[in-house]
Every structure is written in structure tokens, then in C-alpha cells.
Amino acid sequence: MIDVLEIFLAEKGIYMLTFILMGLGIFGMIVCGNYMKKIICMNIMQVAIIFFFLTLGQKDGGTLPVLVHNLTSAEEYINPLPHALMLTAIVVSLGTTGVALALLMKIKEIYGTIEEEEITGKRWKK
Amino acid sequence: MINHLPVLIIIVPLMGAILCPLISYYSPEWGKKTVIGALFASFVMSVMQLVNVAERGEPVHYWMGGWNPPYGIEFVIDGVNAVMIAMVAAIGAMTALFSSPFEEANPKHRFRSAGYYSILCFLAIGLLGMSSTGDAFNLYVFMEIVSLAGYGLIAIGEEKAPVAAFRYLLTGTIGACMYLMGVGFLYSATGTLNMADMAVRLQDVENMTVIIIAMACLVVGLGVKMALFPLHGWQPAAHSYAHHAADPMIAGIMIKIPAYAMFRFFFCIFDESLPMMGAVHKIVGVMAVCGILFGSLKALRYHKYNKILAYSSIGQVGYIALGFAIGNFYGIAGAVLHIVSHAFMKTGLFYTSAALKYKYHIEYTDDLGQVYRKMPVTSLTLVTLALSMVGLPPFAGFFSKWYLALGAIQNGQYFYVAVLVASSLLGAIYFFRIFEKLFMGEETEMEDRYPAAEHGGKELPLRIMIPLLMAAAMIIALGLGNSLVVDFIEKTVLEVFLA
Amino acid sequence: MDKVKVIGVIVIIAGVITAGFVMGDFLPAIGDINSAPNGYLSVYYITNALHDTEAPNMVTAVLADYRGFDTLFETCVMFLAGVTTLMVLSSKRKVVKGKRNEHDLNGVSFGGTVLDTGFRIIIPVIVIYAFYVLSHGEISLGGGFQAGALLAIAYMIDRLIPSFQNSLGNFTEEAAAIIAGLGVFIYAFTGVLPMFNGGYFLEYDHLPFAFMTEEIVMLHSVGIFMIEAGVTVCVMGTIINILEVVLERTEFDD
Numbered sequence: 001m002i003d004v005l006e007i008f009l010a011e012k013g014i015y016m017l018t019f020i021l022m023g024l025g026i027f028g029m030i031v032c033g034n035y036m037k038k039i040i041c042m043n044i045m046q047v048a049i050i051f052f053f054l055t056l057g058q059k060d061g062g063t064l065p066v067l068v069h070n071l072t073s074a075e076e077y078i079n080p081l082p083h084a085l086m087l088t089a090i091v092v093s094l095g096t097t098g099v100a101l102a103l104l105m106k107i108k109e110i111y112g113t114i115e116e117e118e119i120t121g122k123r124w125k126k
Numbered sequence: 127m128i129n130h131l132p133v134l135i136i137i138v139p140l141m142g143a144i145l146c147p148l149i150s151y152y153s154p155e156w157g158k159k160t161v162i163g164a165l166f167a168s169f170v171m172s173v174m175q176l177v178n179v180a181e182r183g184e185p186v187h188y189w190m191g192g193w194n195p196p197y198g199i200e201f202v203i204d205g206v207n208a209v210m211i212a213m214v215a216a217i218g219a220m221t222a223l224f225s226s227p228f229e230e231a232n233p234k235h236r237f238r239s240a241g242y243y244s245i246l247c248f249l250a251i252g253l254l255g256m257s258s259t260g261d262a263f264n265l266y267v268f269m270e271i272v273s274l275a276g277y278g279l280i281a282i283g284e285e286k287a288p289v290a291a292f293r294y295l296l297t298g299t300i301g302a303c304m305y306l307m308g309v310g311f312l313y314s315a316t317g318t319l320n321m322a323d324m325a326v327r328l329q330d331v332e333n334m335t336v337i338i339i340a341m342a343c344l345v346v347g348l349g350v351k352m353a354l355f356p357l358h359g360w361q362p363a364a365h366s367y368a369h370h371a372a373d374p375m376i377a378g379i380m381i382k383i384p385a386y387a388m389f390r391f392f393f394c395i396f397d398e399s400l401p402m403m404g405a406v407h408k409i410v411g412v413m414a415v416c417g418i419l420f421g422s423l424k425a426l427r428y429h430k431y432n433k434i435l436a437y438s439s440i441g442q443v444g445y446i447a448l449g450f451a452i453g454n455f456y457g458i459a460g461a462v463l464h465i466v467s468h469a470f471m472k473t474g475l476f477y478t479s480a481a482l483k484y485k486y487h488i489e490y491t492d493d494l495g496q497v498y499r500k501m502p503v504t505s506l507t508l509v510t511l512a513l514s515m516v517g518l519p520p521f522a523g524f525f526s527k528w529y530l531a532l533g534a535i536q537n538g539q540y541f542y543v544a545v546l547v548a549s550s551l552l553g554a555i556y557f558f559r560i561f562e563k564l565f566m567g568e569e570t571e572m573e574d575r576y577p578a579a580e581h582g583g584k585e586l587p588l589r590i591m592i593p594l595l596m597a598a599a600m601i602i603a604l605g606l607g608n609s610l611v612v613d614f615i616e617k618t619v620l621e622v623f624l625a
Numbered sequence: 626m627d628k629v630k631v632i633g634v635i636v637i638i639a640g641v642i643t644a645g646f647v648m649g650d651f652l653p654a655i656g657d658i659n660s661a662p663n664g665y666l667s668v669y670y671i672t673n674a675l676h677d678t679e680a681p682n683m684v685t686a687v688l689a690d691y692r693g694f695d696t697l698f699e700t701c702v703m704f705l706a707g708v709t710t711l712m713v714l715s716s717k718r719k720v721v722k723g724k725r726n727e728h729d730l731n732g733v734s735f736g737g738t739v740l741d742t743g744f745r746i747i748i749p750v751i752v753i754y755a756f757y758v759l760s761h762g763e764i765s766l767g768g769g770f771q772a773g774a775l776l777a778i779a780y781m782i783d784r785l786i787p788s789f790q791n792s793l794g795n796f797t798e799e800a801a802a803i804i805a806g807l808g809v810f811i812y813a814f815t816g817v818l819p820m821f822n823g824g825y826f827l828e829y830d831h832l833p834f835a836f837m838t839e840e841i842v843m844l845h846s847v848g849i850f851m852i853e854a855g856v857t858v859c860v861m862g863t864i865i866n867i868l869e870v871v872l873e874r875t876e877f878d879d
Contacts, residue, residue, distance in 0.1 A: 130820055130825075130826070133825075133826040137813060137816070137817060137826065140701070140809075140813055141810070141813060144701075144704065144806040144807075144809045144810050144813070145806065145810060146806075147708070147799070147802050147803045147806045148803045148806055148807065151799065151803060188825070188826075189825055190693070190694040190825065190826055190827055191690065191691070191693055191694065191825060191826070191827040191828050191829070192824060192825040192828035192830065192831075193690075193691055196665075196666060197666065197669060197670070197691055198691050198692065198694075199692055199694045199695065235715065236799070237711065237715065237799045237802070238712070238715070241708050241709075241711055241712040241715075241802075242712065244705075244708050244806075245705065245708060245709060245712065248701065248705050251701075255698070263692075263695065264692075264694065264695055264698075267695050267698045267699060267702070268698065270702060271698055271701060271702060271705065274702060274705050274706060274709060275705060275709075277709065278705070278708070278709035278712055278713065281709070281712075281713045282712050282713065288713070311652075313662055314652055314653055314660075314661065314662055315661055316661055316665075317660075317661035317662045317663070317664055317665035317666055317667070318665060318666055319666075327661075327665075333650065333651055335648050335650075335651035336651045336652065339651065
């Protein structure tokens with residue numbers, strides 16, 4: 001039993017952590033009433049996806065994907081593709097967060113608050 | 127030149143969009159003209175591409191940077207997405223023209239019209255890219271461009287708009303992340319991002335769990351973007367408070383292209399013989415039926431013109447998803463036809479809404495009384511498009527529903543036919559209520575912001591009237607020429623989607 | 626409310642772990658050299674990146690060359706975010722333009738004389754480092770985004786410390802957005818150039834600078850440098866744009 005768990009954690013453990021992070025992000029976005037906290041949860045969710053992709057590109061014993069002269073075989077380097085994709089995803093999430101913060105400033109000016117309950121006038125949960 | 131058409135359709139508007147701020151710094155008027163001109167050029171090229179694809183009879187491939195497909199990014203233009211691209215480019219150019227009276231040059235904010243046009247152009251670019259690309263991750267980047275442009279255009283609308291935009295931002299980001307997650311699972315199973323290559327390599331994947339998870343993520347992600355029933359929460363507020371002139375484009379095509387992407391994924395990438403495809407079709411079918419009924423019923427409740435249209439969109443997206451659920455030739459042809467025809471219908475109806483706001487600031491249907499005397503062209507367009515939405519024969523809306531019903535009958539799914547009929551009747555109720563107000567209601571006193579007498583007897587500026595009439599003309603043309611469109615896409619649907 | 630949150634968190638953690646454990650082998654094991662993502666495309670990129678693109682940094686090779694089209698639109702996302710922020714926040718100004726500079730207290734420093742002088746020394750270093758990162762992007766770690774962010778930070782320090790009196794000049798937010806647009810234009814123009822020379826969009830082999838280099842493959846270095854420069858300009862413009870919009874908008878209490 002312990003062996004099975006150990007192998008599971010070694011092979012899949014980090015995937016589970018990223019999924020938990022993602023689940024917590026979405027859960028937080030639904031539950032939190034404060035718009036600022038919602039943005040923070042949104043960022044947590046995006047970071048979880050980035051971790052997920054990077055985990056896919058991991059190789060045992062691999063080094064940074066920058067060519068070194070005496071290392072030529074493909075097994076020596078980790079997978080560069082997820083890193084390149086995630087650079088794009090990071091920039092996209094940066095842009096989204098920037099726009100979200102701008103909208104939040106505008107909302108604060110119009111309503112004087114960033115609590116969802118006060119803006120929509122509904123208390124959906126005690 | 128003809129080889130480069132797929133990328134030029136995107137690059138020409140891109141140049142317009144990024145140079146618009148610079149040109150507007152010197153002359154806002156020319157900044158506008160740059161974007162409108164770029165979008166019209168893009169439209170002309172998309173028509174050329176349509177002809178080219180029809181002549182060649184096989185998909186056109188364009189390799190970015192000259193890298194061959196699995197290594198680089200590839201654009202694939204076949205019969206179906208050539209139609210989509212032409213539709214997006216046409217609506218983009220029309221909307222850019224339509225917006226120009228709404229964004230008159232304002233000496234205090236020279237940048238306002240420049241920013242508006244730049245964002246509008248990016249919305250068109252993103253949608254064009256989403257329909258052309260053959261790479262799953264590239265689709266995500268274009269989807270985010272569409273979303274960001276959408277947030278901006280919604281946020282600069284009416285007073286409640288920032289909250290609507292913010293909520294859309296939160297939901298839309300969840301959708302995009304779920305899509306990316308789905309792509310990540312597919313990548314983990316196949317090691318590639320090119321869609322065609324993915325389809326080939328997925329056949330060797332024995333592990334079904336990862337495919338099921340990927341499918342679930344993709345349905346949720348694209349479902350959020352296309353406002354499929356239980357995931358539609360952001361849509362009514364966003365569509366009713368957005369910037370008046372950009373609203374037609376947001377409501378018309380921003381929710382259609384993700385639907386098209388869903389077709390791509392589920393018919394082109396996933397194999398039809400996968401054991402759980404039937405379950406996916408059933409689930410999407412249930413979502414579609416609920417959406418159709420919910421949207422139609424909810425639209426009955428409102429008196430605000432934009433809200434009625436927004437809820438009716440939820441129902442109409444349901445039709446497209448229904449075509450997906452039917453999944454045979456007629457179903458797919460009907461869904462594609464409905465994507466095109468509903469894009470023109472909803473865009474046209476939002477044009478009328480914006481025109482009513484431009485002239486009289488009418489928001490509620492109660493104020494529509496006797497408006498047809500004062501605004502004959504707008505009312506004519508409204509009636510044409512609304513009849514098409516209800517599904518009366520000479521117009522395009524009838525034929526897409528007809529193909530959907532044919533497909534459902536062929537599969538023996540009579541329940542779907544019943545839903546189609548019921549929802550058409552509900553649609554008739556809410557649109558005839560608008561007609562009643564329009565033709566028989568009491569006239570209300572309203573301030574006329576664009577008196578016809580001062581402008582040579584025209585009810586609205588020409589730049590508004592031309593897109594209005596174009597939308598109505600397109601609906602009639604699509605209705606009369608529906609068999610042409612179906613013939614055009616037939617080969618692609620049979621070979622690519624149902625192979 | 627708190628109870629709901631705690632229960633939710635526990636349910637999510639437990640649910641994910643059990644689901645993952647029960648479903649078992651649905652993702653490649655972490656670090657597996659032979660898994661699908663580490664095999665197919667990745668091997669091609671690692672073995673051919675230097676030969677194809679002349680860039681020892683494979684991430685840059687993938688980002689700027691093999692998938693350069695993605696990066697173009699990623700740059701567009703930055704520009705779009707800047708313009709959107711400007712549009713959302715510029716409808717009315719809270720702080721009258723120029724007022725900030727007037728009532729900036731010239732004598733008042735940011736954190737004492739030592740810190741101010743320290744920042745004064747650091748700014749040129751940051752700018753030099755930014756150019757190093759930009760030009761070194763394809764060889765080792767670095768690239769356009771980082772360089773743009775560094776340049777913007779130099780401007781930001783200069784803008785935020787009152788006693789510096791904006792010695793680097795004062796952008797308006799419109800000007801910053803225009804600069805960001807020009808950055809994207811440099812990128813897109815680099816892509817369009819090969820099309821006049823018989824190549825595909827962004828195909829650096831067909832850039833019309835063949836007279837400058839001995840081997841065709843060296844043109845990839847030129848192309849990558851040009852697009853990295855475009856990205857730098859765009860990112861710098863966007864960050865300055867957002868900073869200026871926010872500064873015009875907000876009155877700080879202290």
C-alpha cells in the first residue's frame with residue numbers, strides 16, 4: 001500500500017497539486033464576494049495551468065534548454081515547447097489582469113465599493 | 127498574392143489597428159478611415175479567397191514562417207471556414223462603417239475614437255484568426271484577443287457596463303483556462319498541437335480517460351465562450367450594456383466562432399468511433415434543448431429591446447449546438463447555415479437597436495409606438511430580420527431550421543423537431559409583441575436627435591442606413607441562395623467533418 | 626460563510642486526490658523521457674534548433690521562430706490591454722493634467738538622500754542591462770519582454786520619485802500607446818518583409834538582408850533580433866501607458 005502511494009506521489013503528485021490549485025482558484029472565484037479577491041483567485045487558476053504545462057515538459061536529468069557544447073542528445077534537455085507556450089500564456093494572463101484592475105478602478109469610482117453584494121444589491125448567501 | 131491571401135486577410139487589418147492611434151494623433155478622421163479601409167480590404171480579399179477555395183476544390187494551406195505543419199503554425203482554409211471568414215470580414219467592415227457616426231471626432235478626447243476603432247479592429251482580427259487557424263494553441267491566443275477586445279468594447283458602453291464587463295472577464299477567463307487545460311491534456315496524450323496531426327495521433331492513443339477529460343474541458347471552455355445554456359451567465363448583461371455601435375458585432379459573431387471551433391474539435395480531431403462520442407452528443411443536445419427553451423421563455427419576460435435580443439441569442443446558440451448534437455450531414459449543414467444566417471440576423475437587429483438609440487434614445491419596446499412612420503428603413507429592416515428569426519420561409523432563418531429538422535428526422539430524434547417548432551412559436555410571440563408596439567402602440571413624445579428636415583429628408587446618416595439595408599439584403603439573399611451555400615460546404619462537411 | 630469555504634476546500638483537495646488515484650494512469654509520469662510530449666515535437670526542436678534558426682536558446686527558437694506567429698499576437702495582446710485600460714479609465718480625469726507636477730514638492734525626497742542617490746545611480750545600469758538582455762535573448766536566457774519591462778522600470782522609478790523631476794521626459798498616455806503600436810508594427814513589418822522577397826509570412830530565410838550575412842541561416846538571427854526589438858518597444862510602451870493612465874487617475878492620499 002505504501003509503495004503504491006509512493007509511486008503515485010512520485011509520478012503524479014505534482015499534477016494533483018496543480019489540479020488542486022486550479023480547483024481552489026475556481027472555487028475562490030465563485031465563493032469570494034470581493035472583486036479584488038476574485039482577481040487574485042483568477043491569477044491562482046492561471047498559474048495552476050502554467051504549472052501543469054511545465055510539469056508536462058519535465059524530464060529526469062534534463063537541464064535548461066539552452067545548448068551547451070558537449071551535450072548534444074535530446075535526452076539532456078527538458079522540453080522547450082511548453083516553456084515557449086507558457087511564456088505566451090503568462091503575457092496573456094498579464095494583459096487580462098491589467099484590464100481587470102482597470103475595470104475594478106472604474107467600478108470603484110462608480111459604485112464606491114468593490115463588494116459584489118453591495119453592487120448587485122443581492123445577498124446570495126449568508 | 128493569391129498564395130498569401132490567408133495571412134493577408136489578418137495582417138492588413140492588423141496594420142490598420144496598430145497604426146490607427148498614430149494616424150489619429152494627427153487626424154482622428156483619417157484614423158477612422160484607415161481602419162474602415164483595412165477592414166473593407168480584408169473583406170474583398172476574403173471573397174477572393176472564397177472563390178479561390180471553390181475553384182481549387184481542396185483546402186488551402188499556409189505555413190507561417192515556412193515551417194512545415196507539426197513544427198510550425200499552419201492556416202487551413204477549407205470550404206466551411208472560408209465561408210466563416212467571409213462572414214466575419216463582411217460584418218467587421220459593416221460594423222466599422224456603422225460605428226463612425228457614433229464615434230464622431232471629439233476634440234477633448236482625440237484618442238477616444240482611435241482607441242475604439244483599434245479595439246474593434248482587433249475583435250475582427252481575433253475572430254478571423256480563430257476561424258483560419260489549424261493550431262490548437264494559436265486558437266487560444268486568438269480567443270484571448272477576441273475576449274480582451276470584447277471586455278474593452280463592453281466596458282466603454284452604458285453606465286452599468288463595467289460590472290458586466292468585469293463579470294464577463296471572470297467567466298471568460300475560466301472558459302479560456304478550461305480550453306487551455308483541454309489542449310494540455312490532448313498535448314500530453316499526443317505531443318503535438320497541430321489539429322490535423324493531433325487527429326492522426328489520437329487514433330493510436332489507448333488511454334480513454336485522458337480523452338474524456340479533454341472533451342469535458344473543451345465543452346466547458348468553448349461553452350462559456352459561446353454562452354451555451356448553463357454557462358451563459360455573463361451574456362445577457364454583456365450584450366445589453368455594451369457600446370451601442372460595437373454591440374452588433376459582439377452579439378452577432380463573438381459567440382458564433384467559438385461554436386465553430388467546437389465543431390472543429392469534435393468532428394475533425396476526435397474520431398467519430400470513440401465510444402463516448404455518443405454521450406457527448408447527448409449531453410450537448412440536452413444543454414442545447416434547455417438553452418433553446420430557457421432563452422425563448424426568458425425573452426418573453428423583458429421589455430428592454432436589447433435584453434430580448436440577448437436572451438434570444440441564448441436560444442439561437444442552442445440551435446447551433448443542436449446541429450452539433452444531431453451530428454449527421456443535415457445537422458452540420460444546418461448548424462453552419464445557422465451560424466452564418468443568425469450572425470447576420472442578430473447583427474442586423476442590434477443595428478436597429480443602435481439606430482433607435484441614435485435617433486430617439488429608445489431602450490424599451492414600450493416607446494416604439496408608431497416609430498415606423500418616422501423611421502421607415504429601420505422598421506423595414508427590423509420586420510425583415512425578426513420574421514427571419516421566427517423562421518418564415520423566404521428568409522434565411524427558415525432554411526437553417528429546416529435543415530436541422532431534416533437532420534433530426536433522419537436520425538429519428540423527433541423530440542428535437544418538437545423543440546424546434548415550440549421555440550419558433552415562442553420566438554413568434556416575443557417578436558410579434560414588438561411588432562404590435564411598433565405598428566399599433568401609442569405614439570410617445572421623444573426628442574429627435576437627428577431631425578430629417580435638417581439632413582435632406584434622410585431618417586439616419588447614410589453610414590448607418592447602408593449596413594442596416596445590407597444586413598436585410600444578406601438575409602434575403604441567404605434565404606434564396608441557401609442551396610448554393612449548402613452545395614458549397616457539402617464537400618468539406620462530408621470529407622473533413624464526417625470522414 | 627466561513628464554514629462553506631472550509632468544507633469546500635477540503636472537498637476539492639480530497640476529491641482531486643481520490644479522483645486522480647482512482648483513475649490512475651491518465652497522464653504521463655513526471656520526468657518520463659519517453660512520454661508523448663517529450664518525444665515527438667520536442668526531439669525535433671532540440672536537435673534542429675541550432676541548425677535551423679541559429680539560436681542556441683531553444684525556447685527563443687520556438688517562441689520567436691517556429692511559433693513566431695503566436696508571439697506576434699501575444700504582443701498584440703499587450704498593446705490591446707494598454708489601449709483597453711486607456712479607454713476604460715480615460716473617460717474623465719480626476720487629476721487635472723499637469724497639476725501633479727506643480728505641487729510635487731521639489732525638495733522632498735522619496736526615501737532620504739541616500740536612497741534617492743542610489744536610484745539615480747541604478748537607472749542607467751538598468752537601461753544598459755535592458756539592452757544586454759535584449760541583444761542576448763537568443764543566445765542565453767532573456768528576450769524582448771524582459772527588456773521591455775526593464776526599460777519601463779527605469780522610467781517608472783524616474784517618474785515615481787519626486788525629486789527626480791522626470792529627467793527622462795514625460796510621456797502622455799496617448800504617446801505611450803502610440804509607441805506600443807509602433808512596436809507591434811516593427812514586428813508585423815518584419816513578418817511582411819519576406820513576403821516581398823518570395824517567402825512566407827515571417828520566413829526569415831527570405832529577409833532582404835542577404836548581402837549582410839555570409840550564410841542564409843544567419844538571417845534568422847537578424848529576424849529574431851528585429852522582432853525582439855519590436856516586442857521590447859511594445860512592452861515598454863504598454864507598461865508606461867498603464868502607469869500614466871493610473872497616475873492621471875488617482876490621487877494618492879499621502
